[in-house]
Amino acid sequence: MTKSTTNPVAKSSLVAVARQVLLAEADAIRAAVEGVGEGFDRCAAAILDLPGRVVITGVGKSALIGQKIVATLNSTGTPALFMHAADAIHGDLGMVQADDMVLAISKSGNTPEIKVLVPLIHRTGAKLIALVSEAGSYLARQADYVLLAPAPHEADPLNLAPTTSTTVALAMGDALAIALLTARGFTRQDFARNHPGGSLGKKLYLKIADLYPNNGCPCVGAEASIHDTMLTMSAGRLGAAGVVDASGSLLGVITDGDVRRMVSRHDDYRHLCARDIMTPNPIYVSPDDYAVAALEVMQTRNITQVLVAENGNLVGFVHLHDLLREGLV
Secondary structure, three states, X not given: OOOOOOOOOOHHHHHHHHHHHHHHHXXXXXXXXXXXXXXXXXXXHHHHOOOOOEEEEEXXXXXXXXXXXXXXXXXXXXXXXXXXXXXXOOOHHHHOOOOOEEEEEEOOOOOHHHHHHHHHHHHHOOEEEEEEXXXXXXXXXXXXXXXXXOOOOOOOOOOOOOOHHHHHHHHHHHHHHHHHHHHHOOOHHHHHHHOOOHHHHHHHHOEHHHOHHHOOOOEEEOOOEHHHHHHHHHHHOOOEEEEEOOOOEEEEEEEHHHHHHHHHHOOOOOXXXXXXXXXXXXXXXXXXXXXXHHXXXXXXXXXXXXXXXXXXXXXXXXXXXXXXXXXXX
């Protein structure tokens, strides 16, 4: 195997190159901000009124960027499909309907596949959006709407590898998706319906009511003896017990820590009752709260369980193990 005769580049030089690339792409995105105006607004308004779907197309790296924008649109309330420009002229154009809108991504706006595809899109009756770097390009001139993503120079020293141009196109796609999301009043619940899987989905839809019924609800009256209180805590296996009045209203909580503090302060605690050692007015969550609310309470207060109360009445506990089991931690 022949060794390369190329001199290795100093690591410090590689760091400098990486920083230059990031700065170049960041500068390009900042420059693109100036081009977002009335044209963007008209395009977004047209999509909001669209009875069909947004069909995104492109070739090469633009196609990959298009697939990501499709995913973002779908997850944020705008139905979208991806159609590769090369495949479109070999049958896939059939997915485009007259009430759809096609968003074509091309840096130059003059690629052969795009030039072949544009008149075919017009024949379907669908409107055309051009996401391009060149405002005077063929694609931009033929489009009903133009999203300008200027990239005068790629980040590589040869000005060949799609880098800056794809970054700006991706950012413009994100800007469009979030503008549409905002205009629609898209909520966390809407987002959760599109992301039911994994920990992300559970953070958005899993509620306390889905967790606490799996646990017991160890509780004692305010005048319960320490002996009975400790037996209740042990049986509950949660390391805590709620303290309630005769109507079930939550008065306090007793944890293993409260018991240890009692033992350290009293040689004889037979005369004490639950009221004497409980922590009054404890923090609690509601069954209608999201499960992540319980996690936030546990993390903030460095505890492993939290009470669940409804209308002031104790109904259960959520333990850290519940959140671990659901993959929220």
